[in-house]
Amino acid sequence: MVNGRILVIDDEPRMCQFLKMVLSQDGHAVTTASDGVKGLELLKSGIFDVIITDLMMPKVGGMEILEAAKEEDPDSCVIVITGYSTVESAIEAMKKGAFDYIPKPFKIDEIKIVVRKALAQRGLMVENRTLRRQLNVTTLRFGYMIGESKAMQAVYALVDKVAAVDSTVLIRGESGTGKDLVARAIHQHSRRAGRPFVTVNCAALPETLLESELFGHAKGAFTGATMMKKGLFEEADGGTFFLDEIGDIGPGLQAKLLRVIETGEFIRVGETKPRQVDVRIIAATNRNLEEAIAAGTFRSDLYYRLNVVSIVLPPLxxxxxxxxxxxxxxxxxxxxxxxxxxxxxxxxxxxxxxxxxxxxxxxxxxxxxxxxxxxxxxxxxxxxxxxxxxxEEPIIVPDAISGVPFKKAVQEFERALILKALREAGGVQARAAASLGLGRTTFHEIMKRLGISANPKGARDDVQNCDAVGQ
The missing domain is CATH 1.10.8.60 (Helicase, Ruva Protein; domain 3)
Structure with a gap:
């Protein structure tokens, strides 16, 4: 089985032969070039995961090989071999994108380890590029809704279905789940896609200002209203209006919003004549509206008008x-x-x-x-x-200590911490003490106070019997 495709470029034939023999033993497919010119030709004609090149060669040196390799394949990993006198040049090569450098003379294990690490990085880079290609396919279909999980596939299916109709949609989910992206995707896939997509955060404004923002106002309707202003509903006419954090609006506005949903009519602040709009309403919330209805802070009739189709976004x-x-x-x-x-x-x-x-x-x-x-x-x-x-790994408090007196809880937590350190140290107390930043004497005193066996065998037994406590 071939592990990696490796190109070795060195003007010393014995070095080329040696590296080919050593790396082929690990299952790599190794190609050699006896100088930089031939190395450049091979780079243009083949695909290599790792390029190992001498830094100082006549005509075409390692720096030129590095630049050419990165131009041909940005994910390729270049390892530079150098003499002690050219270490500074090798470091400069690292700054320009070389994966690593190996000074001569080197041990067989050293070159094998560096090649293994380079192949691992190459694999990560290729994987990242593949993920980015997958992202491009998703973003073409659903804008910036990213995800291939089953939970998100169910969301995509709902977006496709509700986009085809004009029904009101209620998007629910925790803060930060991307409810606005779902609303925009629905709009972009609907018959209203070429018309306005207007958004408002209902939690960002006090109710008096929010009413004016939503419905507009007449000149002189209130102090500071020096001119007539259209509201967001009028701005959204013919398109989609996304009301984010709908659960935060007050009772007065809830009644007026219900009227718009039911009749398409609204009245500007300071006027009496109803105005008509044609908008599709999408609302979103991170609140439990059923609890708000029970508490009397949210109208049930508005809830049912909004919740014609519900899309629940999963947390990450x-x-x-x-x-x-x-x-x-x-x-x-x-x-x-x-x-x-x-x-x-x-x-x-x-x-x-x-x-x-x-x-x-x-x-x-x-x-x-x-x-x-x-x-x-x-x-x-x-x-x-x-x-x-x-x-960093979080320290998880054992369930066994919840609901117990403070001193007892501290003692149990201390015990769990010591046992976890012992387990990870294989029962070696000196190593466990060092991992906790404690001296051996202090560590032994704590073990004695907590009733943990002081002998290595006992400590290992304690650890084996208390794995669940430390996890």
Missing amino acids: REREGDVPLLANHFLNRYVHKTGKKIRGFTEEAMAKLSKYSWPGNVRELENVVERAVILADSELVDLRDLPREIA
């Missing part, structure tokens, strides 16, 4: 497999904005992003990726570029 934590797609989408956006040369995420960084619970949903993920792009100083976003709460 329930969208299995969508985090990599979204993360790469936001990465592309902010790489383009900042002009930075970042190609993707390391495997460890993406694993942490996928594992995180995302209480702020897609909006939080976007903010995290923007931050990572700003902080990243290499071609791949790494763990150090992520916020601490995502990059």
